[in-house]
Every structure is written in C-alpha cells, then in structure tokens.
Amino acid sequence: MIKKVTIDQLKPGMTIVKMASDLWEHLPGLYTKPGLIRSKEQVERIREAGYEQAFIEVKIPGEEPLEKRLDTMLKRSTVDPKQKKRVPFESAIEEAQKAYDKAMTHAHRIIHDAKLGRKVDYESSVETVDQIVDSAIQNPDTLLCLSKLSHFDEYTYTHSINVSAIAVVFGEYLGLGRNELLDLGMAGMFHDLGKTVVSERIINKRGRLSHAEFEEIKRHPGYGYEILHKQGDIPIPIMEAVHDHHEKFNGSGYPGHLTRNNTSALARIISLADVYDALTSDRSYKDAMLPNKALAIMYGMRDQDFDTVEVQSFIKCLGIFPSGSxxxxxxxxxxxxxxxxxxxxxxxxxxxxxxxxxxxxxxxxxxxxxxxxxxxxxxxxxxxxxxxxxxxxxxxxxxxxx
Ligand SMILES: [Fe+2]
Known part of the structure; x- marks a missing residue:
C-alpha cells in the first residue's frame, strides 16, 4: 500500500515510490527520488534540502495486491440499482471525439484571450461544455479514454479539457443535475486560467521552484478568480471552484488554507480531477503514471489532501482499470x-x-x-x-x- 508521510516519519528501510514530476504544484515539498532509504544521514540530507513529505510503499505481510483489495472494497459498496442507460461505446465515441476536439480549439482561444487581457467568451464556453456534458451522459467511458489517449505536447490545453471532462464524468456518476454539471465543466475548463498571469519562465521551469517562484504560483487560483470576476457574467459557484481548486482536506492547501468543510463540492471534484490528470498525463510524457497506479497514489492522500469517502468514490467511478488503459x-x-x-x-x-x-x-x-x-x-x-x-x-x- 502507498502512504504519504512527513519527512519526520521517514526512516531507513522505507522505499520511496516513483512519482510524476508534475505533482509539485499540488505538493510543493514532495521528495520524489524513488528507491530505498538507506540511512538516517540520507533522511537528514532530505530534510536539510527543504523537503517536507514523501510517498512510501508500505509492505504488509500477507497483504493482497492493490487491485484485489480495491476490488473487495468496491464490491462491498452497493452498485447503483438504477443502472443508467448508456449509448454503446462504439456509437458514442465519434460524438465524444468531436466534443473533445471542439473543446481543445476552444481552450486555445480562451487561454489566448486571457493572456491578452481580453474577455473570456462565456457563451461559447457554455456551448462547448454542454457537449462534454452530453457525452458524459451518453457514455462517460468515451471521455475518459480520450482524456488518457490525447497527446501531451500541448499540456496547458489538454489539461484544462481533461480536468473538465473527468470532473463532469465524476459529477455525473455522483448524480449531479445538468446545471451543476455545466458549472463543473466550466470550472474545470477555467481552473488554471490564472496561470496566464504568472510568468511563463516560472510555469515552464523544470525541476524545483524557488520559494519566491512557488509563492507566485500559489497566486494562480486567485488570479483566475479575478479574471473571471472582472467579466461580471460568470456564476459564483464556478468562480469559487476556480479559487479553491488547490485547497486540501486538512487545510494544508492554498491560497486560503481552507479545510474540507469550507470548500464547495465543485472545488473538491475539480481538485480530484486535477491531481488525477496531473499524475497520468505528465508533461514530460515518460513520467506519466499508469491510471491504476495514480489512483493508488490518490488513495494514499486520503484524510490529508482528500476526503476518504470522496477519493474512494472517485476510484469507484474510474474503475480499477480506467477506460483508456x-x-x-x-x-x-x-x-x-x-x-x-x-x-x-x-x-x-x-x-x-x-x-x-x-x-x-x-x-x-x-x-x-x-x-x-x-x-x-x-x-x-x-x-x-x-x-x-x-x-x-x-x-x-x-x-x-x-
Ligand atoms: Fe492549478
């Protein structure tokens, strides 16, 4: 099993799990060099370098493999009795592909407009997300497949569409109504709009950010909120979800250090979709993590970054082998x-x-x-x-x- 520990809890004999390098935005002080911790001195060096946490592999004697345990866990919870009617995958994939491609073109446009300080086109954003919602209702697996199999060379755009699509699929699974799904999809599409205000040098920097650089990154949810607020026509739940998408269950997130009960469900769903997409579609491609591993990592973040029940539901929604694997x-x-x-x-x-x-x-x-x-x-x-x-x-x- 995978567990998140503080550097104070790190001991020789523990094994650090290989991580996607893009997780720094979510867990800034995360130590990610995989392998066995061999000595107390090594732990000391990690601490002195300023790292705060790490994911370790915890071996429990006789423990079943992760997939088997998740299987048991999921079977214990009841399956939705009113099994939703779906359009078969083969018939739904073409429409989903069109919705996804249209959303990509739209993402290019709104990010470009935001960079130039122009208004984000709300009306056509609604139209674009509407088709994503349609696809999620027809057959959510199509969107999950597309989000995992799209090229990662245009990360900024694919990421905003993926977060939108994954959040809508999860919201639909939870039984949200059409208007809530629309708000959710919009929040996903806009969630990182504030990054257009942060210098590209910082956004594109590989490796660790300096303290000052990270402080600037931490302002992007607030910048995004300001961009949308200035427009005057964006519903409040969307703006709030954009503002709070980096808050965490235990209050260790940013910018407001809000705990779970002080954030909206939309913000928490965006946060789950955001971390899942960051883990599985790493910018450097080779570091992208397999979907089932990413879900195991996220389960290891329960009670710290995510509400346990909510992250379990997310895993249940995506399945042990998510579509597109x-x-x-x-x-x-x-x-x-x-x-x-x-x-x-x-x-x-x-x-x-x-x-x-x-x-x-x-x-x-x-x-x-x-x-x-x-x-x-x-x-x-x-x-x-x-x-x-x-x-x-x-x-x-x-x-x-x-
Ligand atoms: Fe973000």
Whole structure:
C-alpha cells in the first residue's frame, strides 16, 4: 500500500515510490527520488534540502495486491440499482471525439484571450461544455479514454479539457443535475486560467521552484478568480471552484488554507480531477503514471489532501482499470479498456488490439465478465501496460471499426 508521510516519519528501510514530476504544484515539498532509504544521514540530507513529505510503499505481510483489495472494497459498496442507460461505446465515441476536439480549439482561444487581457467568451464556453456534458451522459467511458489517449505536447490545453471532462464524468456518476454539471465543466475548463498571469519562465521551469517562484504560483487560483470576476457574467459557484481548486482536506492547501468543510463540492471534484490528470498525463510524457497506479497514489492522500469517502468514490467511478488503459491479458495479447464494469471491476470490456509480439491485429471486442464458449480459460487482465514504453499511439484504435 502507498502512504504519504512527513519527512519526520521517514526512516531507513522505507522505499520511496516513483512519482510524476508534475505533482509539485499540488505538493510543493514532495521528495520524489524513488528507491530505498538507506540511512538516517540520507533522511537528514532530505530534510536539510527543504523537503517536507514523501510517498512510501508500505509492505504488509500477507497483504493482497492493490487491485484485489480495491476490488473487495468496491464490491462491498452497493452498485447503483438504477443502472443508467448508456449509448454503446462504439456509437458514442465519434460524438465524444468531436466534443473533445471542439473543446481543445476552444481552450486555445480562451487561454489566448486571457493572456491578452481580453474577455473570456462565456457563451461559447457554455456551448462547448454542454457537449462534454452530453457525452458524459451518453457514455462517460468515451471521455475518459480520450482524456488518457490525447497527446501531451500541448499540456496547458489538454489539461484544462481533461480536468473538465473527468470532473463532469465524476459529477455525473455522483448524480449531479445538468446545471451543476455545466458549472463543473466550466470550472474545470477555467481552473488554471490564472496561470496566464504568472510568468511563463516560472510555469515552464523544470525541476524545483524557488520559494519566491512557488509563492507566485500559489497566486494562480486567485488570479483566475479575478479574471473571471472582472467579466461580471460568470456564476459564483464556478468562480469559487476556480479559487479553491488547490485547497486540501486538512487545510494544508492554498491560497486560503481552507479545510474540507469550507470548500464547495465543485472545488473538491475539480481538485480530484486535477491531481488525477496531473499524475497520468505528465508533461514530460515518460513520467506519466499508469491510471491504476495514480489512483493508488490518490488513495494514499486520503484524510490529508482528500476526503476518504470522496477519493474512494472517485476510484469507484474510474474503475480499477480506467477506460483508456492499455492492459495485458493472460493470453499474452494486449487490449484497451473501453468500458468499466462497476459490478465486476476486474472484468471490464476491452478491445484486443495487439498480439503478444505487439503487432497490430484486427481488433476484437471482449467483455471479460462473460465466459466465451470458444475458450476454455477465462480471459483475465494480468497487468497494466505502459503505451509510452512501447511507443504506441492508442487513440486511432478507439475509433477504428476493425
Ligand atoms: Fe492549478
């Protein structure tokens, strides 16, 4: 299991977990060099360098692997009895792709306008987010797939759309109404608008920021609020969510050090979507974390950064193998997860696309929860695979019919 500890709690023998480097914005004093802590002197050096916290791997004797434990945890909670009616993935993906692409163009425009000090076009933002909400209602897995399989070279834009889409999918899962989903999607799209005020040198700096630079970064939620407030036509819940998207459960966030009960549900949902997207679509690409690992990290942030029940619901919504994950099956073949199965989280619907030698094959849709008559062994997921390692672009496989 993964746990977040303070440097005071760090001891020789503990193993630091490999992290995405983009997490600095959420956890500024995070020590991220993976590997075993070998001595007290090493802990002392880490402390002297100014680090405050780290994620460690905690081994519990006889403990089941994470996926199995999450499976048990999710099965214990009841599945929504009024199973929502969904449009099948294959029919919904084209509309979702259009909504996603349109949102990308829109994100370019509003970020450009904000940089020039122009008004952000609220009306067309509503129109854009409206289509994202439609897609989430039709089939949320399409958006989750697109958010994970889009190129990361335009991080600023993809990140704002991904946070918007993931937040709307989670809000829909929680049963929010259409207007709330619209506000949520808008807050996701606008959440980092304040970064357009911060110098690009600081935004694009790789590695650790100086104290002064981080103080400036911490002002971006407030800058975003001011940009939107000046417009005069943005609903208050959206502005509040933008202002509070870096606040944490225990009050250790910024800018207001607000605890959980002093932030809105919209702000907390944006915060979950923001951290998940930062972990899984790291700017440097190679550091992007597999979705199931990212969820394990986020579970390790419960009671500190996130409300335990809320982060559990988020994991349940995305599934143990979130849509868009590349997985290896026990047959040796590789598949993309395209539809979660809330009742059987280890057995989602998948599209088999690569043979054991990673050669493309005519794709085949398989529901892992159904035993097929032509196979003696049930197909199972054995592990998550990293598309970046194999240099595969999975996106074309989603829309390809065969
Ligand atoms: Fe932010």
């Amino acid at each position: 590349l997985v290896k099956l026990n047959s040796g073949y590789y598949a993309i997860v395209y539809e979660a199965n809330p009742a059987q989280p280890l057995q989602p619907k998948v599209k088999i696309i690569l043979d054991p030698d990673m050669h493309p094959i005519p794709s085949k849709l398989v529901d892992l929860a159904v035993r097929h008559s032509d196979s003696t062994n049930r197909l199972e997921i054995v592990e998550c695979a990293d598309p970046a390692v194999y240099r595969i672009n999975l996106k074309p496989y989603l829309t390809r019919k065969r």
